[in-house]
Amino acid sequence: MLQHRCIEMSQVDPLLQVTDLSKHFSLRKERLWGGEPQVLRAVDNVTFEIGRGESFGLVGESGSGKSTLARSILRLHEPTSGRIVFRGTDITHLPERDLRPLRRHMQMVFQDTKSSLNPRLRIRDIVAEPLVTHKLPHSAADVNELMDKAGLSEVFLDRFPHQLSGGQRQRVGIARALALSPDLIVADEPVSALDVSIQAQILNLLKVLQSEMGITFLLIAHDISVVTYFCQRVAVMYLGQVVELGPSREVMGNPSHPYTRALVSAVPRTDPRSRRSRIVLRGEIPSPLSPPTGCPFHTRCPVKIGPICSEVAPPAYPTASGGWAACHLLAPGTGASNSASSPLIQTGEGKV
Numbered sequence: 001m002l003q004h005r006c007i008e009m010s011q012v013d014p015l016l017q018v019t020d021l022s023k024h025f026s027l028r029k030e031r032l033w034g035g036e037p038q039v040l041r042a043v044d045n046v047t048f049e050i051g052r053g054e055s056f057g058l059v060g061e062s063g064s065g066k067s068t069l070a071r072s073i074l075r076l077h078e079p080t081s082g083r084i085v086f087r088g089t090d091i092t093h094l095p096e097r098d099l100r101p102l103r104r105h106m107q108m109v110f111q112d113t114k115s116s117l118n119p120r121l122r123i124r125d126i127v128a129e130p131l132v133t134h135k136l137p138h139s140a141a142d143v144n145e146l147m148d149k150a151g152l153s154e155v156f157l158d159r160f161p162h163q164l165s166g167g168q169r170q171r172v173g174i175a176r177a178l179a180l181s182p183d184l185i186v187a188d189e190p191v192s193a194l195d196v197s198i199q200a201q202i203l204n205l206l207k208v209l210q211s212e213m214g215i216t217f218l219l220i221a222h223d224i225s226v227v228t229y230f231c232q233r234v235a236v237m238y239l240g241q242v243v244e245l246g247p248s249r250e251v252m253g254n255p256s257h258p259y260t261r262a263l264v265s266a267v268p269r270t271d272p273r274s275r276r277s278r279i280v281l282r283g284e285i286p287s288p289l290s291p292p293t294g295c296p297f298h299t300r301c302p303v304k305i306g307p308i309c310s311e312v313a314p315p316a317y318p319t320a321s322g323g324w325a326a327c328h329l330l331a332p333g334t335g336a337s338n339s340a341s342s343p344l345i346q347t348g349e350g351k352v
């Protein structure tokens with residue numbers, strides 16, 4: 001973990017610092033039936049920083065802990081252990097009363113706009129909701145301005161969410177998130193429920209808002225190409241842990257961790273001349289109720305190098321991308337490199 005931290009601490013002016021953060025759920029149902037209480041390790045010892053004005057992406061398969069990590073950062077879940085510092089304040093265990101003034105600086109945009117927007121409220125009231133909740137004076141012109149920033153016509157103001165399309169509803173979610181001029185917006189799969197053409201429009205809107213308003217983004221997505229388009233840096237999650245972190249374009253162009261290589265290989269190529277084989281991972285992601293020992297990816301890793309992978313948790317090693325990856329292949333002396341032609345890392349079906 002120390003190594004993760006050393007590499008991460010090089011960031012300047014961090015808005016958010018997450019250190020060794022874990023969120024474990026205790027499954028009480030098991031206890032009712034007389035069994036041992038089971039612990040689900042949804043997020044395990046995650047460390048990273050996000051600089052002011054930066055866009056930072058989180059990618060990983062379904063169930064890898066992305067939403068739980070985001071919700072823990074926003075204190076919508078109580079962290080099990082670790083530390084969250086936001087705007088220089090340690091908010092990990094801050095009582096709700098003291099957290100409240102800081103909450104306005106961190107807003108969330110959700111995937112499912114049907115459940116995240118109150119169906120009984122008109123759009124004007126949904127957009128103004130955060131201002132009302134935080135007892136901030138506002139006018140109709142302020143709401144109009146927020147609608148405008150989110151690219152929504154004022155004709156929608158008197159409508160209800162069900163009268164809008166999915167893309168329009170997501171714009172309402174964005175307008176609402178902008179209401180308090182937040183420093184940080186956490187967008188959890190903001191486009192994955194939308195048609196591909198609408199996805200690009202919403203991502204472009206977020207990009208414009210980021211550059212015009214200097215908002216810091218934590219963007220969660222399944223698709224590493226979405227994150228590469230939008231984010232300067234990316235963290236790849238697997239089974240509750242970050243396994244690789246680095247500048248998005250470099251990670252996408254030259255992934256170091258075998259799991260990242262598999263994710264990248266699944267992205268369709270627009271250039272037919274570029275050759276890359278799809279890496280098909282065998283088996284399911286293991287249960288976070290009984291995560292594997294050693295490297296969390298060892299049960300599916302196509303280039304596992306031996307007992308060390310199942311016995312010893314790999315530390316973070318620096319990568320050519322300027323980030324780090326937690327894989328024994330990167331240990332000095334293994335002969336592995338970040339080159340796709342490395343003898344230890346081959347491309348091809350079933351291999352990384």
Ligand SMILES: Nc1ncnc2c1ncn2[C@@H]1O[C@H](COP(=O)(O)OP(=O)(O)OP(=O)(O)O)[C@@H](O)[C@H]1O
Pocket residue numbers: 025040041042060061062063064065066067068069222288
């Ligand atoms: N409130 C909860 N109680 C118990 N387990 C939970 C809870 N919330 C999430 N989990 C479990 O934690 C793990 C991580 O879930 P999470 O929703 O964070 O993953 P995710 O990466 O966001 O997945 P997806 O891409 O499908 O949204 C999963 O095994 C999930 O079942």
Ligand code: SF4
Pocket residue numbers: 257258259295296297298299301302303304305309314326327328329
């Ligand atoms: S540590 Fe071993 S099992 Fe884990 S990703 Fe690296 S090579 Fe694969």
Ligand SMILES: [Mg+2]
Pocket residue numbers: 066067068188
């Ligand atoms: Mg999720």
